[in-house]
Amino acid sequence: MRSVRPRRDLALVATACGLSTLGTTAAFLAMVLHLREAGAGWVTALLLAEISPVILMAPVAGAIVDRLEARAVLIWASAGQAVVSVALSLVDAPAAVVGLVALLGAQAAVERPAAAVLVPHITGEDGATRGYARLGTGRALGGIIGPAVGGFAGAAGGTRAALLLNAASFLVLAIAMTTVGARRRPHREAAPAGGGRGFARAGFRVVLGDPVLRFAIPLTALAAGIALADNVAAPYRFTDDLGAGPVGFGVYEALYSVCELVGIQVFALEAGRGREEGLLGAGNLMLGLGVLGIGLAATYPLALAAAVVGGVGNGMSNAGEGAVIRRCTPEATRGRAFAASGSLIQAASVAGAAAGAPAVAALGPAATMVVSGALASAVASAGVVVALRRTRETAVTDHLVHDEAR
Template identity: 30%
Template sequence: MRFLSNSRQVSFLLTSMGVSVVGTAVALLAVTVHMSARGSYSSTLVVLADLLPATLLATLAGMIVDRYSNRWVCVIALSGQVVGDLVVVAGSNSAWVPYLGLFLIAAAGTTVGPCVYSLLPKLLSEDADISRAFANATGVQVLGGVVGSSVAGFLYAWVGIRWCLLIDAVSYCLAILPFLMMKADRRARSEADQGQGDQTDSWLAGVKAVATQPVLRAAVLVQSLGVAAAVAINIVDVYFVVRVLHVGSIALGFLGMTWAIGIWLGTRPDSLWSTPARSTRSVLTAGLVMGLALTIPMAWPNIYLQNVMWLIGGFCLGVQAVATRRVARATTPESQRGRVFAAMAGISTFSSLVCIPVVTGLLATVGPRIALLSLSATVLAVAAIAQITVRTPTTAGEKVPVENAAV
């Protein structure tokens, strides 16, 4: 078999990751629209089917990534997403099968992100190139969700849920091909030092790494709150725009587009994560700025001001997404990296699941303005505390040690 060059392997790896993200977004929107006629509870079930796998299966996904060939893990994961699509197609008239299919798609996808982020350092030798690849992978994830939702809307309107999901299944099959043509691979268990014993083999090694390292813990906490804030915005924005700003769906669409553009721009500035220390400061500072950006429009409601602040907030979330992964790579051993990346994804998803009922309750009791103001104040406070208490190196080239302690 003819193997791809390293640069092409990176390109195709990111493309396959993008197809997986787009496919999940397509299935999510198609199932949401298709099941909406069955009652208001359907939206809740769709959200749970999409988010629960990342939380429940994070430790298992991380262990699989660290124990087995990453190439073949991705091939099997994408094949699993094909099966999930076919389950939805076969049971599209059922009251519960589409939720099962969506759960399978999301569950299979839990290994794709950690695999890609763990494989990239195997393909690139320069630290700057690896950081740029991480940034591009984050951008692909962001744009994949936006593109997938847009594509799903057109496909569902034109051909219905069955053909929509069949086309999605074909795209997953095409995404498998680059992994079959890759030469580079990663099997961290064989590379681990035998003396590390149970710590290396522990299913909870990724969670323990996040919990016990102050720098990584602070970065993941602040970034997870940023993700939760993004979820809250999706819930609250429609009520805030209509009831407080008294504008329509076009303005709501512009706000969503502005947020997505901000995230993409936030993955671009290499200088913000050129060193582990700078990455740590970027995550914490971005949390502060995001808290302020979300607070200002609530204090002075104005659609134009909100668009500007949402652009800034999205930019901060993009910075956090890349810089947090840069911190994780610098503070964790290679043998545990898949579990660490999976744990980070699980923690972010768990924070979103917790945020949904909290924000929904605040929305019902105190209204959209106070609901989002409360969350933005939380983001601001946590980022401020982390900024004060977490010690990072002051030398630009100095790396953050694993045992970096909080002051």
């Protein structure tokens, strides 16, 4: 069912996505500061608890979204995050904290595909690309503000108060979401024919079986994963190699985040007429070139210029993923396709970040960024070539059809 107030409803859903990201990241960072005295093992367990649900729960999360009404899933996810935030404010034992953060991550793993499948029902299919840009903007802002909230709360000793405030915001949002007019109801053809396991895994079959997605999504995951080695190398590159110090590194982080928001808007303005795949590939290429440029930069200003390129590319890539999946997947399986794509990209990102530490130790920060940026650019270039070839083939086909019609 289409929304009668699309602008308002989209703003509510985008706010839900932003608050979910903000709350999850703020709680995670606050709990990292809380558990640091318990030892590195518990901090590592906390990190795994935050990132694992998106990877491991993809089949289940996608199946939930495709079997249930999407708005209801978002409401229950927000309410669940409120309950978990309250519980986190009441516990101190490391095992309990890790378990609750994992539960918070599991709810976020369901929220993401639920919001994604609801967007076309709010905006209409023609406006979905810009709708995904709004969702991306909300999540990006949540990712920027969340660590600051968690850090300030942990430093000021106000972790419990911050978590309770977080819970209250989730609860208010869950109530507000009940006023969203759009509905995305389960499709009859989405019912499992070969059992629940086959139903849950359908998202991976859709992503890997579609001629566009089988290249676009794995190449996006691979490019992002390789480039993420810079998350480990960048602090050393800016503070030590380039002599920028902590403040200079903070400026880089802020600039990159702002440019990511710009990239999301660029994609929304340029997408359309089947160009989503090419723009996604271009964003991945810019991401890789940005990392490469930071590694090669001789001065701090040149490194910041490269960060602008990488940040805009990262934003384009984030917005492009949703738009390409929406264009290439049947409505009945979109929840599982979005969950599967998120799982592939998150898994590649974790692998890339894990490879960053030994790479920096062996090669140094500059060489690590050069190698990872060059490899990511090469992978992304393959995606751009495939997209351009497909665009030309589509244009030729459309031209022939037009000539025959005349």
